Amino acid sequence: MAAVDTADPAPARRMSETLLRIVVIDADPARASIIEDGLREAGHRAVTVIAETRGLLRRLLELEPHVIFINLENPNRDVLEQMFQVSRTVQRPIAMFVDRSDTAMIEAAVDAGVSAYVVDGLKKERVKPILDMAISRFNAFSRLRDELDQARQALDERKVIDRAKGILMKSRGIDEEEAYTLMRKAAMSESRRLAEVAQSIVTAAKLIGG
């Protein structure tokens, strides 16, 4: 690959999409691969995912990316900040985001939990679709994770309710439906959630030694 002076917008414009080097720094492999897939579908070939952040700076200097994505929980953002300082001496100017005045875009990214760094001089029209895609995939991933968390919680609650039912059936000699009705009534009269009532039954049974 020919060396491209990335500070100059003219050669950057001539570069085909496949030559745009994009790095995704994310310790979460599932999320990183969702972004990576999206970028590849959009025709970007030079996508590198970095999960291991040791020696991050050296790897970035080797890869010379035009666009870097990093999730906001990643403390290595401060390592990137140093790169902007270092880069001045090694001729790899990397600027914060597309356009410092584009706060709406920055806001959308931060809300989604991702930050992007783009080589200075790269045209906004070229970067915006990449950014939009990353932001929407980040948001989709968060939604997916929330749903997964909810599903997991629901499953945990189901297990507790089943255990509480079992305890009641055994200690009071009632059937499953009666045990369930008993718990639901208790929940309603105490304005608590069914799972909470079930949890206190399980806890009480443990303490009593059931």
Added chain:
Amino acid sequence: MASDRETLTIGFIPLVDCAVVVAAGDKGFAEAEGLTLDLVRETSWANIRDRVVLGHFDAAQMLAPMPIAANLGIGGFDAPMVAPFSLGLGGNAITVSTGLFAAMRDHGADDAAGPAKMAAALAAAIAARAKTGAAPLTFGMVHPFSCHNYELRYWLASAGIDPDHDVRLTVVPPPMMVEALREGRVDGFCVGEPWNSQAVDEAVGHIVAVKSALWRQSPEKVLGLRTVFADQRPATVDALLRALHRAAAWAGSPANHAELAQMLARPDRVGAPAGQILRALSGRMVAAPGEPPAELADFLVFHTHAANFPWQSHALWLYSQMVRWGQVAHTPERAAEARATYRPDIFRRALGPVGADLPAASAKVEGALTRPTPVASLSGRLVLGPDGFFDGRLFDPDDLEGYLRSVGVVV
């Protein structure tokens, strides 16, 4: 106060010097001023800065050079910020690997040696290492616009070590410092507490210099907020400063250190053992594994000696280091911008009415005091602590260019 209770979102980084912000929220000082503080623990200084700029945070604990860099247009977004309150003085240390300390010991380093002798020992060890053809040593610090970066460079340069050629400086997030030292990815670092003490406790590091010995009573963290917020909501800013002022007085009192250490030890605050945190709070630092603690005066100052006052000479000194190390080229306009980032006028407006002792001046010659010294103030009882640099250098804010020339900058 006529206004309803307000909620302010404040960002902080898990370090011992988040204490004043945390105490303001968790010990009821903000509550007493009609404020509810929503304290948000952050993972990077870049996040702190961006979230303040975007208005997610109303204010945050910031590295003192950070708002200055933002105003100079060299650190992230162009978004004007102000620093009206200092969250404490000192608190950092320089730690080297036990292996490097052994090499330094061969060249005269011992725990009784001051920073100058320690730096000379390091210079000798570096020279010896260079003869073997080994790669340069690597030192970690936390951010390009941090006091850590500047004090590490200042200390290295004092012994003729060029921080940009004779060693490598690299940013490592504080919670990863100890691991980086253990794995040999860095040979030393400059970081705030509790990370130096943790390196000592894990027997991988040896503390060779503390910030208070490099420059006593020196600036470290500030409260940073957007200029537009400060301009539009002066009453809120004043209430926040009053809460921080009282929190700082509480946090600085030795009688409260045990309670404060417990408060900071919580996993959603600093998340380190209370005993380790207590060392920094009480200034009883352990330099190396198995050694008895050394009593260090002014290791970390939260309130006394006008520690919370935003001295504009501090802002200018930080600017001088940005210039010295090539982060920005000096112009009188930039110097004025840096100076004006610190806002003693807001400090005075907020805290004069509650009886805080206000110095008459907004800047001072740094490094001139060798003993506690009374200075002109509102009450006439203000005593500043000794503030010397270890190399005896002075910083006169009225002769910035003379200072820059003295450190080799062509002005």
